[in-house]
Amino acid sequence: MDSCIFFANLIKDAKMTLSRFPRLLLIALIAIACVVLHGSSVQAQARGGTTQTDKVQSVNTGANPYRVIRDWARIEGRPWGGSNGVAIDRDGKTVWATDRCSPGTAPGCLGTSANPVHHFDESGKEIRSFGGGMFVWPHGIHVDRDGNIWVTDARAPEADDLQKFPSEKDKGSVVVKFSPEGKVLMTLGKRGVRGNPPEALTDPADVVTDPANGDVYVAESHTNVTDPNLVGRVSVFDKNGKFLRTIGKTGTGPGEFRTPHALEFDSQGRLIVADRHNHRIQVLTKDGKFVREYDDFGRTSGLAIDKNDFIYTADSESTERVHPGWMRGIRTGNLKDGKVDVFIPPHKTDAPDGAMGEGIAIDAAGNIYTAEATLRGVTKYVKQ
Numbered sequence: 001m002d003s004c005i006f007f008a009n010l011i012k013d014a015k016m017t018l019s020r021f022p023r024l025l026l027i028a029l030i031a032i033a034c035v036v037l038h039g040s041s042v043q044a045q046a047r048g049g050t051t052q053t054d055k056v057q058s059v060n061t062g063a064n065p066y067r068v069i070r071d072w073a074r075i076e077g078r079p080w081g082g083s084n085g086v087a088i089d090r091d092g093k094t095v096w097a098t099d100r101c102s103p104g105t106a107p108g109c110l111g112t113s114a115n116p117v118h119h120f121d122e123s124g125k126e127i128r129s130f131g132g133g134m135f136v137w138p139h140g141i142h143v144d145r146d147g148n149i150w151v152t153d154a155r156a157p158e159a160d161d162l163q164k165f166p167s168e169k170d171k172g173s174v175v176v177k178f179s180p181e182g183k184v185l186m187t188l189g190k191r192g193v194r195g196n197p198p199e200a201l202t203d204p205a206d207v208v209t210d211p212a213n214g215d216v217y218v219a220e221s222h223t224n225v226t227d228p229n230l231v232g233r234v235s236v237f238d239k240n241g242k243f244l245r246t247i248g249k250t251g252t253g254p255g256e257f258r259t260p261h262a263l264e265f266d267s268q269g270r271l272i273v274a275d276r277h278n279h280r281i282q283v284l285t286k287d288g289k290f291v292r293e294y295d296d297f298g299r300t301s302g303l304a305i306d307k308n309d310f311i312y313t314a315d316s317e318s319t320e321r322v323h324p325g326w327m328r329g330i331r332t333g334n335l336k337d338g339k340v341d342v343f344i345p346p347h348k349t350d351a352p353d354g355a356m357g358e359g360i361a362i363d364a365a366g367n368i369y370t371a372e373a374t375l376r377g378v379t380k381y382v383k384q
Contacts, residue, residue, distance in 0.1 A: 046225050046226055046277075046322065047321065047322055048225070048258070048276070048277040048278060048279050048299060048322055048323060049278065049279040049323065050252040050278050050279065050280070051252075052280075052293075052295065053278065053279040053280055053295045056279075056295040056296065058298075058325040058326045058327075059296050059297075059298070059326075059331060059340045059343065060325075060326065060327045060329070060343060060345075061343055062331070062340055062341060062342050062343030063341065063342050063343075064342060064343065064344050064345075065342070065383060065384050066342075066344060066368065066381035066382060066383060066384065067381070067382045067384055068344075068347075068379065068380075068381055069379065069380040069381075069382065070347070070375075070377075070379050071377050071378075071379075072124045072369070072377070072378050072379060072380035073095065073097060073118070073120045073124045073126070073377060073378035074120075074124055074125060074126060075099070075118060075126060075129070076126050076129070078114060079103075079376070080099050080372075080376040080377040081099040081100040081101045081102045081103060081108075081109075081114075081116070081376065082099065082100045082102075082103060082104070082105070082372075082373045082374070082376055083097055083098060083099040083100070083357075083358075083359070083371035083372055083373060083376060083377060083378065084098060084100070084138070084139045084140065084154075084358045084359050084371055084373055085097060085098040085138065085139055085140045085141035085151070085152075085206075085358075085359040085371055086098075086141065086302075086357075086359040086360065086361045086369050086370065086371040086378060087141045087142055087143045087149075087359075087361050088143065088361045088362065088363050088364075088369075089119070089143055089147070089180075090143055090145075090146075090147040092363060092364030092365075093122050093363060093364060093365075094119060094120060094121055094122060094127065095119070095120045095124075095361065095363070095369055095378065096117070096118065096119050096120075096141055096143060096149060097118050097120070097141065097359070097369075097371050097378050098116055098117055098118070098138040098139065098140075098141045098151055098359075098371070099116050099118070099138065099371075099376070100116065100137055100138060101114040101116050101135075101138075103376065106161070107161060107164065107165070108135070108136050108137040108138075108155065109134075109135045109136060109137065109138065110136055110157060110161055110164075110165045110168050110171070111164065111165045111168065112132075112133075113132040113133045114132055115129035115130050115131050115132040116129075116131050116132070116135055116138040117129060117130050117131040117138065117141070117149065117151055117178065117182070119180070120378070124378070124380070128181070128182070130178065130181075130182030131151065131176075131178070131182065134171065134176065135151070135153045135171065135172070135176075136153055136155045136156060136157060136161075136168070136171050136172035136173075137153060137154045137155035137172065138151055138152075138153060138154075139151075139152045139153065139154035139204075139205055139206070139222065140152040140154070140204070140205055140206030140207055140219070140262070140359070141359070142206070142207050142208050142209065144209040144211075144214070145209065145211050145214070147180050148177055148178060148179055148180065148185060149177070149178040149179075149180060150175060150176070150177050150178075150207045150209065150216075151175070151176050151178065151207075152174075152175050152204040152205060152206055152207050152218070152219075153171070153172050153173060153174050153175070153176070153204070154173075154203050154204060154205050154221075154222040155172050155173065155203060155222070156171070156172035156173040156192050156193065156194055156203070157169060157171065157172055157192065169192050170191045170192045171191055171192055172191065172192050173189055173190075173191070173192065173193060173194050173200065173201055173202065173203055173204065174187050174188060174189035174190070174191050174201060174204070175187070175188040175189060175201065175204050175207050175216070175218055176188075186241050188201060188204075188216065188218065188237060188241060189201035189204070197235045197237075197243045197246070198237075198242075198243035201218060201220055201221075201235065202220045202221040202223065202231040203220065203221040203222040203223050203231075204218045204219060204220050204221065204222070205219045205220070205221065205222040205259070205260065205261050205262070206218075206219040206260075206261060206262045206263050207219070207263070208263040208264055208265060209239075210265060210269070210286065211265060212269060213238075213239065214238070214239030215236055215237065215238055215239060215244065215286075216236065216237040216238070216239065216241075217234050217235075217236050217247075217263055217271060218234065218235045218236075218237070219234055219257075219260040219261065219262070219263050219273070220232070220233050220234070220235060220260070221233075221259075222259065222261070225258055225259060225277050230250050230258065231250060232248065232249060232250035232251065232256060232257035232258050232259070232260060233246050233247060233248050233249060233250070233257065233260070234246070234247040234248055234257075234260060234263065234271070234273065234288070235247075245287075245288075247271075247284065247287070247288030248260075248284075248288060252278055254282075254290040254293070255282070255284060255288060255289070255290040256278075257273065257275050257278065257282075258275065258276075258277035258278050259275070259276040259277040259278075260273050260274065260275055260276070261274045261275075261276040261300065261301050261302075261303075262274035262276075262300065262301065262302055262303035262359075263303070264303050264304065264305045265305070266283075266305050266309050266335055267307065267308075267309050268309075269286060270283050270284065270285060270286070270291060271283075271284045271285070271286055271288075272284075272303065272305060272311070272335070274300040274301065274302070274303040274313065275293075275300075276299055276300055276301055276317070277299075279295065279298065279299050279300075279323060280293045280294065280295050280297075280300075281293060281294040281295075281297055281300060281303070281311070281313070281338070283335070292338075294333075294335075294338030295338075296331070296333070296338060296339060296340050297311070297313040297315070297331045297333070297338075297340065298313070298315035298318050298323065298326050298327075298328075298329070298331060299315050299316075299317045299318045299322065299323045299326065300313045300314065300315055301314050301315065301316040301317060301358040301359070302314035302316070302357065302358050302359045302360035302370065302371070303360065304360045304361050304362045304368075305335070306362050306366075309334060309335040309336065310332060310333070310334055310335070311332065311333055311334070311335050312330065312332045312360050312362050312368060313330065313331050313332070313360065314330055314356055314357050314358060314359070314360040314370055315327075315328050315329055315330075315331065315356060316328055316355075316356045316357060316358045316373060316374075318353075319353050327345065327346065327353075327354075328345075328346040328353055328354055328355070328356040329343055329344050329345050329346050329356055330342070330343070330344035330356065330360065330368065330370070330381070331343055331344075344368075344381065347375060347379075349374075349375070355372070355374040355375050356370070357370025357371050357372045357373070357378075357379055358370070358371055358372075358373045359371035365383065366383040367380060367381060367382050367383055368380070368381035368383075369381070
């Protein structure tokens with residue numbers, strides 16, 4: 001219910017500026033809006049988990065050898081929108097991130113020419129940005145072996161969006177490959193259309209490329225999990241964009257997904273999937289054969305793996321309603337055994353659950369970066 005923090009500040013300002021009757025009217029309207037927003041938020045974050053993950057003891061403690069730097073990255077000329085994706089450049093030091101151009105969930109980047117793809121130097125100063133006017137809801141970001149930048153657009157315009165922005169119908173639900181300078185090199189999917197590959201994609205949440213051969217793996221979808229036609233799969237293309245196969249389907253069984261929210265490869269070439277709504281990490285072969293699952297990392301939104309196969313996860317959604325007993329936070333461990341060795345608690349906010357970033361990345365020096373969807377911006381965690 002983080003949106004209500006904003007409304008509480010409005011009430012505080014209203015006490016200073018309005019007479020009693022208009023003030024009471026404003027408070028009543030705000031209360032109604034808060035209930036409506038909370039209801040829509042609950043629908044989007046329905047109770048998750050599986051029979052197996054519901055039995056797992058919560059992991060809310062652990063070592064924390066990191067110093068936190070909030071608002072580490074600075075965008076030139078405007079405030080941050082909600083941010084979902086962060087990645088480390090091929091140089092191992094500089095940082096890429098996406099933002100949604102505006103503070104809330106909607107309208108995202110619709111109706112604006114703001115650049116949502118950003119590159120920052122080691123101090124957090126913006127080097128360049130691009131992608132303005134191309135996206136609805138920029139989400140996952142990935143840097144491939146050649147230094148190119150891949151960005152997913154996890155929404156397409158809805159009917160009410162198009163009433164406000166009628167010229168924006170040909171945007172959304174695609175994956176875009178950029179050069180480091182921002183030149184478009186490839187687009188997967190059909191802009192503004194949800195569907196099945198090879199013609200289209202459905203609200204892609206993340207993308208990763210196979211470091212061995214350049215094949216492209218796309219996680220679908222970011223659709224509301226209460227949708228009866230929910231899509232849960234990973235679609236695979238070759239390096240030239242030719243569709244190869246689909247991995248998995250919607251469900252709770254081994255190799256099935258509900259909101260595959262993040263993808264990475266480990267040192268053995270296995271595909272690691274943050275199966276967020278099922279509250280687990282799945283380990284698969286490149287062809288989609290189930291290897292194992294890990295259940296100690298919570299409701300994982302963001303996923304990163306270092307060269308030693310240590311896994312870094314960001315849980316941005318756990319609450320008593322959607323994942324009882326679990327806290328939001330960063331959990332790290334080793335893929336060999338899936339045991340958590342570090343727990344970084346969420347930021348303290350007016351919301352009782354705090355806030356934690358969605359996307360997560362690890363640089364060559366061992367520092368962690370998170371993309372903040374609620375508080376907005378990029379947080380750096382310095383290894384001490």
